[in-house]
Amino acid sequence: MSAIVEAIGVGRRYGPTVALADVSLTVAAGESHALVGRNGAGKSTLVSILTGLSKPDTGSVLFGGEPAPALGDREAWRTRVACVYQHSTVIPDLTVAENLFINRQPTRRGVISWPRLRRESRELLDSWGVAVDVDLPAGELSVEDRQLVEIARALSYGARFIVLDEPTAQLDSDAIGRLFSRMRELQDAGVTFLFISHHLQEVYEVCQAVTVLRDARHILTGPVEEVSRSRLVDAMTGETGGLTVVDAAGRERIGADTEDVLTAAGLSGDGFTDISFGLRRGEVVGIAGSNASGKHQVAETVYGLRAPTAGAVLVGGRPLPRGDVKAALRAGIGCVPRDRHHQGLVLGMSIADNTAMSILDRLGSGGLVAPRARAAVATKAIADHGIVASGPAQPADALSGGNQQKVVLARALASDPSVLVLINPTAGVDVKSKEALLGQVERIRAEGKAVLIVSDELDDLRPCDRVLVLRAGTLVAEHEAGWSVGDLVADIEGVVTDD
Template identity: 75%
Template sequence: MTALPAGESAAGVVSAVGVGKRYGPTVALHDVSLTVHPGESHALVGRNGAGKSTLVSILTGLSATDTGHVEFGGEPAPPLSKQDDWKARVACVYQHAMVVPQLTVAENLFLNRQAGGGFSIGWKSLRRKARDLLDSWDVHVGVDTPAGELSVEDRQFVEIARALSYGARFIVLDEPTAQLDSQAIERLFDRMRQMQAGGVTFLFISHHLHEVYEVCQAVTVLRDAKHVLTAPVSEVGKARLVDAMTGEPGGLSVRDAASRESLDADAAEILSVDGLSGDGFRDVSFRLRRGEVVGLAGSNASGKHQVAETVYGLRTPSAGRIRIDGSPLRPGDIPAALRAGIGCVPRDRHHEGLVLEHSIADNTTMSILDKLGRGGIASPSTRHAKATQALKDYDIVAAGAEQPVSDLSGGNQQKVVLARALLSDPRVVVLINPTAGVDVKSKEALLAVVDRVRAEGKAVLIVSDELDDLRLSDRVLVLRAGAVVAEHQAGWSDGDLVADIEGVELS
C-alpha cells in the first residue's frame, strides 16, 4: 500500500474486514476487505453490480453486515442506531445532489442543527458559522444563495463542507465527476489535493479510469461481489486494471470510424439543421446522412447538449429550422419528433429516460403503445413479448420483463433506455451521454449497438464528454461558447480534439 504520513496509525482511517452481505438469494458482497489510509485518495472501481454501492452503504452506516466488521482508526464502528456517531466519522457525496434546493446554503449546511439554545434560530449566527465553515475549506459560495441555484460543482463542495462540519475526515465521493465538465473536474481534483494536505481522506468511485490515475494513490477492484485487487495506483497499468474489473484480457474495444469503410457518397441526407439558435447556442448548422454518425463535442457550457435536446424536441429554438427527409419538424414537440422518426437517449436516465418504479416492459414500450394496440392500449402479453425480445437483443441482465427498472444496475438501466429509443425503428437516433455512469463492459456493449444501427442505415447524432463514445463518429463537430468552432474527420487525435474543446493552440 501507499506510505502513511508520519505518526499515523497503520490501522487506517477505515477498514472493512471480511465483510459479507446477502439480499435474499443474491450475494451482494462476499468476504471483502478494504483499508483506506490517512490522507490518501483511494479509488474503488468495478463493473456495475460488482458490490461497490453495497460496500459504501456498509462503510457509511446505512446497512449492517451479515459477516465481518468495520473499524474506524482501529476501533469498532458505532451501532447503526447512533447515526450522529457515524456522521462524525464518514460521509458520502453522491452523484445526485442531496441538498434541499429550496433552502439556502447556510440552512443546508446546518440542517436540523439550526437552533442554538431552546427552539429559536439565530439567523445571524447561523450565517456567520456557515461563512466561517466555507472559508475554512476555501469554498466560495454565498451563504444566502438557494442551494438549487448552485452549479453541480458548488453543490458538491457544500455537501463536502457539511460532512466536514460534523467532524468527519473521511469522505466517499460517488461518481463525483459524472455531471462536471473538464475544467470543473480539474477544480475538484485541486480541491481534493488541498483537503488531503489538510488531513481529509477520500474513497473515490468512478468509471473513468483515467481519473483514478490522476487523483488517487491506491486502488481497490471489486468483481462479482468479491475483492480482486488492492495496490498502489503507480503499480497497476490501465490494461491490468481493466482485466481485473472484467475478468477478461483486452480491455475496452471501441471501433474507430476511421477503421471502417467510408460512408457511401450517395447516402441520402436525412437530417438537416440550419441556423439553429436557442438557450446556450446560436446559428448551428449541420447535415446528417443515412448510415452516418456525427458527434458533438465541447464542455458542458458549450451548448452541445442543448443542440441535441432541441433536435429531439425537448427544447424550443429561438431561430432556425430542422428538417427530416426534407420535411420541416415542428419545434419543441417530442411527439412530433417521434412521429418523424427520431429516437433519443436523454442526458439523465433517472429523470428523463426512465420511470424507475415501473417494469422493464413498461419502460421499453411506452413510446410505441400506439403501434401495439388500438387507442394506445396494448395487452400485457404484447408488451411482455416486446420487452422479452429487448432483453435478448440488448443483453439486459434482469430476472425478466416485469422486473422494476429501479432494481437494475446503471449499465442495464441505460440499455433499457436505448432499447426503448430503438424499438420504434427510428431513422435518426440522438444519443446524449449514452455511456455515462456505466462500467467498461456495459459501455462496450452500448457502443456496439450504436455501430450496429449505423450499419443498418440509421443516422446517429451522438453527444458525449467521453472521447471513446465519439470514436464511432464519421465527423465530430466541436462547440465552444454556443457556436461550432471546428470539425474533425474520423481518425482525429485526442490532443487535437481536446485542444479545440478547450480553445488552446498546440505548439
C-alpha cells in the first residue's frame, strides 16, 4: 500500500530537552496504525508535527510523497490531516451544523444561509453514516457522537488521514465497540487512522500496524499480528517481563471479624439504587461495571461529591452529612477523582500547592502557610511516589499524565486518611506509571487503610480482595480475589455463560 504520510528522521528540541530524536514513521493508506509509548515518549510532539502545529528541527514530513505545507497554511493542512483529541474541540453552545461549518458557513448576499447550512450538514453526516441531529447543541451530544462529528468535520475539508488521540478514554465498552465498527467502515471508504491509546488490547482489536516510541526515539514498527503483547510492553518500557500487577489472589484473606471502617447502607442516587457494602481495615474492594452501571456515581457519593437520595455512608458507625466533601475529608476519606484535569489538580499551580491543598489548616494558621512548609510536603510526595519533576515549584501542567496522577494520589494521602477512594486511578497513564500507582495501593493497604477502587480497567481490580459488580444501577454479583476475566465480564455485560 502507498504511504499517506511519512515522517523521515524528524527531530525536535525545546531548549535542552530532546522531545524527538531522529524518528521515522510511515502510515500506509487505508490502515489503522497504532502509536504507543509511555508518557513523555514523544507521541504528542510527533502528532504536533504531523498536524502542522509545530515544525521539526530536523527531518521532513511528506503527504502522499509530497512535502508538507508551510506551517502557516492552515487550509492546506486541513485538507491532509486532522486530530480528534481526548478533550473535545467542539463548541458546546453551537449547534452540530454550526460546528461542522464553523468559519465557512454558506452565505447568500453576505448573510449566513441557515437552510443551506442545515441541508449541507445533514448531507455531510449522512454521507459518512453519522446519525446526529444537526440542530442539536453540540454540548448535548454524547462523547461518542462528539467524536464522530469531529471526524465528519475533518473529512469535509478533504482530509483522509485522522489522528485519534485516546478516543476511548471516556467511552464504555458498548461505545468503544461502535467506534471501532465505524473506524473499520471508514477504512473501507479510504480513511486512514493514527490511533493513540494506553489500552494495549485496543491496539490488537482495531489496528493493523503499531509503532513504539520510547525516550523520544523510535523503537519498533511492525504488523500488529507479529508483535506480542509482552514484546510491545517490553519495547515501551525498555525492560523485560511486561506489566507486573499485584494480584490479591496470593494475599492472606482479611479476617471476617475485622472491623468495617466504612459502610454504604442502602445508598440510592443518580444512576444507582439500594447499594450496600462494607470496607474493612486493610481491605481493597473494587467496583466494576460499564460506564452506565452507576459505579462512578456510587464512588462519588461515598466521597461526598454527590448527595444520595436514600441511604447513608457511615464511617466508624457514624453517618456522614450528605454531599459534603469537607465532612468526608474530616472523617478520614481521601479520594483520587476520575478526572484529574478538572477535579484532581489545579493545573496552573505548582506541585507544592497541589499536594498541600487538603492540609493547609495543618500547615499554618489564619490561612497563612509558609512556602517552605508546602515545599516540604511536596518534596516528601516526590520521593514517596516517584514523581519525576524538577522540584516542588514545577507547575502541574508541565508534568506527564502519569506524574500528574501521582500528584493527585499524594494530595489524597497527605491527610493520612483511613479510607482511600480511587476512581479510574490509571486512566491515561503509561504502563510503568500504572504499575507504580497500583503498587502504591498495596503499600497503602499494608498500612491498614481501606481502599475502594472503581475502574474501567480490569488490571486495576487485580489488587482487590473482592470485586462488586454493578449493572444498570444494581449490585448484581461479588467476585473474590482470583476471579476470571470471563466470569467478571459476563456479569458486567449481563451475559449468561455455559458451565
